[in-house]
Amino acid sequence: MSTPHPPIGLLLREWRQRRRRSQLDLALDTEVSTRHLSYIESGRARPSREMVLRLAAQLDVPLRARNTLLLAAGYAPAYREDAAxxxxxxxxxxxxxxxxxxxxxxxxxxxxxxxxxxxxxxxxxxxxxxxxxxxxxxxxxxxxxxxxxxxxxxxxxxxxxxxxxxxxxxxxxxxxxxxxxxxxxxxxxxxxxxVAPTSPALVPxxxxxxxxxxxxxxxxxxxxxxxxxxxxxxxxxxxxxxxxxxxxxxxxxxxxxxxxxxxx
The missing domain is CATH 3.30.450.180 (Beta-Lactamase)
Known part of the structure; x- marks a missing residue:
């Protein structure tokens, strides 16, 4: 049985806030409109697979979490686990x-x-x-x-x-x-x-x-x-x-x- 994921928009907003990025800042860097990004976060628009990966890259999301984002958006994971x-x-x-x-x-x-x-x-x-x-x-x-x-x-x-x-x-x-x-x-x-240890000055x-x-x-x-x-x-x-x-x-x-x- 698959584990349910929170909505993709909620996850993206959490990562954006964790990285202390505004919607305008992130939208400019990913070359999308602020309105479209707002729609994605609110659940009014479904991002493409490519958009999920672009946003994840801009937010420096770890690979494991990127797979979670893709699954939440309805796509297959992009990164293998324990494969090599x-x-x-x-x-x-x-x-x-x-x-x-x-x-x-x-x-x-x-x-x-x-x-x-x-x-x-x-x-x-x-x-x-x-x-x-x-x-x-x-x-x-x-x-x-x-x-x-x-x-x-x-x-x-x-x-x-x-x-x-x-x-x-x-x-x-x-x-x-x-x-x-x-x-x-x-x-x-x-x-x-x-307690101050008795040791030489290691690093100036x-x-x-x-x-x-x-x-x-x-x-x-x-x-x-x-x-x-x-x-x-x-x-x-x-x-x-x-x-x-x-x-x-x-x-x-x-x-x-x-x-x-x-x-x-």
Missing amino acids: IGGVREVVQLILDAQAPNPALAVDRHWHLVAANAVLPKLLEGIAEAALLAPPVNVLRLSLHPAGLAPRIANLAEWRAHVLERLHRQVEASGDAGLAALLAELRALPCPPK GGVVVPLLLDSPAGRLALLSTTTVFGSPMEVTLSELAIEAFYPADAETAARLRALESVRR
Whole structure:
């Protein structure tokens, strides 16, 4: 049984308002009249398949949500899901392995762990809470939970604020109910007092929030980067992100090399 969708006009208006675009602004960019766009949003006109895709592109709607818009308008989805991800997993794993001795992982749209290189498990050793490590592992929950990595993060208050703000922006941009629920859950976790950690000045001007993580090899000062695939045409691939952590100083680089050399 198919899941009923809200009217296409209502969905388009929600995305337009989420992107803080006026009808006039959007109409000009999509080269349609404001009146026609108003008719579409009010349900007085049915947009063509091409119009739905043009509006979705202008509003930077995620591919999964674009399929929802098409279905709501009575058209077949334009983007496949899980069609090519099997072959891509091998490429993703090669990318992750190439980051060693730096820890790197791939996550899906809800921050569930998809893959990781061999360095990451060494940073997770000693976590006793089995539920946090049971698939699907949510890496944000694992990092901020008091039974997870939180006690090992020296600048937990700063890192927690960074994670919550990043997740909040994702919720605002996507309207994803799963991400909103995750944000509410993480906000409810204990909030540590803000304590200035003893660490070198990592980035001039404080423009990047480092992760100060205690590991078996000593304290690591890590800078995170996010990589996504360019011009994806498949839903699951468009939602895949690679998170890599790089040393912020020479001491961390040496400790990561030492950590990688330890046999499990």
